[in-house]
Amino acid sequence: MRATLVQVGLRGLSTAQVRQVRPVRFGRAGGDVARVYRELERDFGVLAPPVALHAPAPDVLAAAWMTLRETLLVPGRAPRAVKEAVSTAVSEGNACPFCVTMHSSVLNDLVGGRGGAERDPPARAAADWARANASPDTAAAHPVPFPADQAAEVVGTAVVLHYLNRMVNLFLGELPLPPGAPAASMVVVRRVLVHLIKSAERRGPRPGASLDLLPDAPLPDDLRWAEGSPSVAGAFARGAAAVERAGRRSVPDEVRELVSAHLARWDGRPLGVSRAWVEEAVGELPSRHRATARLALLTALASYQVDQGVVDGFRAVSPADRALIDVTSWASMAAARRIGGWVRTG
Numbered sequence: 001m002r003a004t005l006v007q008v009g010l011r012g013l014s015t016a017q018v019r020q021v022r023p024v025r026f027g028r029a030g031g032d033v034a035r036v037y038r039e040l041e042r043d044f045g046v047l048a049p050p051v052a053l054h055a056p057a058p059d060v061l062a063a064a065w066m067t068l069r070e071t072l073l074v075p076g077r078a079p080r081a082v083k084e085a086v087s088t089a090v091s092e093g094n095a096c097p098f099c100v101t102m103h104s105s106v107l108n109d110l111v112g113g114r115g116g117a118e119r120d121p122p123a124r125a126a127a128d129w130a131r132a133n134a135s136p137d138t139a140a141a142h143p144v145p146f147p148a149d150q151a152a153e154v155v156g157t158a159v160v161l162h163y164l165n166r167m168v169n170l171f172l173g174e175l176p177l178p179p180g181a182p183a184a185s186m187v188v189v190r191r192v193l194v195h196l197i198k199s200a201e202r203r204g205p206r207p208g209a210s211l212d213l214l215p216d217a218p219l220p221d222d223l224r225w226a227e228g229s230p231s232v233a234g235a236f237a238r239g240a241a242a243v244e245r246a247g248r249r250s251v252p253d254e255v256r257e258l259v260s261a262h263l264a265r266w267d268g269r270p271l272g273v274s275r276a277w278v279e280e281a282v283g284e285l286p287s288r289h290r291a292t293a294r295l296a297l298l299t300a301l302a303s304y305q306v307d308q309g310v311v312d313g314f315r316a317v318s319p320a321d322r323a324l325i326d327v328t329s330w331a332s333m334a335a336a337r338r339i340g341g342w343v344r345t346g
Helices: 005-016 031-044 058-073 080-093 097-111 121-132 148-171 183-202 221-228 230-250 253-265 276-282 287-305 308-317 321-342
Strands: none
Touching (some): 058 148, 080 148, 097 183, 148 230, 148 287, 230 321, 287 321, 308 321
């Protein structure tokens, strides 16, 4: 598919939104990065910054793209409005205003006006389910509002958004606008983006078309909820394996063990505004690992609290852009998988 003039014009604006790492611009992308960028325009409608921000680590970029594509974008058994309602509810819970703006805009268009999920009973029920399943305590008692054959898509959408919300909070601003753009321009930008996204959906992205970006891998036990859809299962198996490799590449063993231990005890609830718990946790590690552990723990459990000082501290010991993507993507995926493991599907 040849890109439209509008898509071409938005390329620079999309990558200009990426902060903390040097963005890979469309015209300079090569190999798998270039392929993912082309597929984003074809199947998402626009070079979406939440995916493009991963470009310094091409394998992680492929993982983020294929898991989002196969759950939210590929037409399947679950209605798009249901998946957008889940995306909006998860993003609200994770305090990710960028994602709330985008997914609520698409949802409002799908249901015919403002009010989002409130205007569509299945979407409203799915949003309530997503909110309840943010914690195992509230998940257990909440009814599952979708049939079993939609579980892979709906749960997958929730898990992908739990992952992307964390990355977006670190690497993008509060609105899908380039730096310096007035907030008032969001009215026009929202209209254009929704049009492009809906146009891409009408073209009907083909299931599994991006899976060959990464090698085949077995589906981990905590992702068994994906088994009902071969393409969703394939995307998560390959994507999870790629992110695990990124973790081994850039996250010391001691840090991975610390984050995994905290996630095993986590019940999904916010940890509060104080970061004293982080300092206590990283104090257990050798000083050379503390900056990485601080970044990974905050990304996994309170991404909205990652500030410039945390990033600068990590950069002092690991200056490469790829390392920053590796650590944050590994921590984000670990948290998202933890949540997916307790989500109720039946």
